[in-house]
Amino acid sequence: MxxxxxxxxxxxxxxxxxxxxxxxxxxxxxxxxxxxxxxxxxxxxxxxxxxxxxxxxxxxxxxxxxxxRFTIYWILALTMLFFAVLMFLPAATVSDHIGTSTEVAQEGAEEHH
Amino acid sequence: MEIPYTVEPRPDTGLYNAKLGIWLFLASEVMLFGALFSSYVLLRTGNPNWVQHPMNVPMATLNTMILISSSVTVILAWAGLRMKNFAQFRKYGILTLLLSFGFMVVKGIEYNAEFELGLFPWTDNYMAVYFTMTGLHGLHVIGGIVVLGYLLGPGAKMWKTKPEQFTNRVETFGLYWHFVDLVWIFLFPSLYLL
Known part of the structure; x- marks a missing residue:
């Protein structure tokens, strides 16, 4: 100030x-x-x-x-870290294969038969 | 017992307590709106059939200008108190109040037009996101109106007894109000223009 x-x-x-x-x-x-x-x-x-x-x-x-003051900078740095994690959560869903791997495995097994 | 560090800074933080408090509150607000922005990105990128209704861009642009102007008037009100000029605080405080009412009136006209077009929060994902985010932002504006109304009305008595503490109260309110402006700066392009 x-x-x-x-x-x-x-x-x-x-x-x-x-x-x-x-x-x-x-x-x-x-x-x-x-x-x-x-x-x-x-x-x-x-x-x-x-x-x-x-x-x-x-x-x-x-x-x-x-x-x-540095106190505020530290609060905001920590906030920005967690905010970045929040914003990257949607991106993380792209690499989430829970639920799809079973189907892929089943499709692969059917192809073999 | 007097509440400590309302004016002088605490030795360990270097801040008066209300300022530390408002910044911690704003940090929690970043996470609140951050969660909604994150949900919006997830819903929008995950839906190949996303429906984007055309919104009233001129009205939203007007509201952007109103909020930016109110950020200036609130800081001029605080500057008035720092110069021991209560009349300047009052003038710019009332102007801020009028601008914030103006924002809500424009938003009300927009909502009304959308309802007439049959667009409601349950219409589709876009409208749900739009009403949730702009509605929550609007609640913050209303919260600001209530606090500023108090500072201009009954709360203004403190200027006579504890002028420095009152100046700090107005500063912390200003920080909140600028944050409300900041959120709108990101809401406007995200919901209206993209």
Whole structure:
């Protein structure tokens, strides 16, 4: 968090206004990109990159994470680790063959007979 | 007995207690919304016949702008208190409240239009995900309205007796409100544009 002199706070406010302008501009970019004829994978990547930039601006400046205590960084690092596990759970289901291996084994056995 | 570390930082954490508390709460919120995002990815990638209904993008864009604006007004309200300017806090606090009501009105108009088209949470997986995620987000907005209403109303009395603690309360509310904005930043493209 910054200093509390009126001058320092006024300087912070200018920074917040610039972040607001960037967020508004990136919102327009998000919508504009959705009208481009991108593949679904391309659209997901672009949309998530723009959303991540916006999220970083909000967290970094509005939530003043750029200038915070290490206690908060540690809490968030642990949270991000578990969040990543959550987001990769759907990917893990792709390699989940429980239930299918029996069928494959049966099909293989039938082919032999 | 006085609650300790409401203003001065605790020596071991370097933070006043409410700030540590709100960050721990927000960490749990990341997991709550993370579970829903993860479920959405699983349902969508696992269904080759996924039905994506066209949503009202202009209304959602308007709501994005409203929430971003409210994030600025809430931080200006907090800046007002840091400059010992209660009038500025009040002005921007009320503006934040109006913007959050505006968000809910736009969301209500959207929901109403969807109901008229026969789109309900039980229509299909997409609508179930859409109403669950936007509904939970909307509940968070309502929660924010209640807390901000308290801080602007009866809770504002604390400014006269414990101004530093009151400023910290507004800061912790602001952190919550920015998180609500942050969630919407990811909900908007995920549910409306992809």
């Amino acid at each position: 910054g200093h509390d002199s009126p001058e320092a706070i006024q300087a912070e406010i200018k920074k917040y206004m610039m972040v607001f302008a960037a967020l508004a501009g990136l919102t327009v970019v998000t919508v504009a990109v959705s009208y481009l004829d991108l593949s679904i994978a391309g659209a997901v990547v672009v949309a998530m990159i723009v959303a991540s930039i916006k999220g970083t601006l909000v967290a970094g400046y509005f939530m003043h994470l750029l200038d915070e």
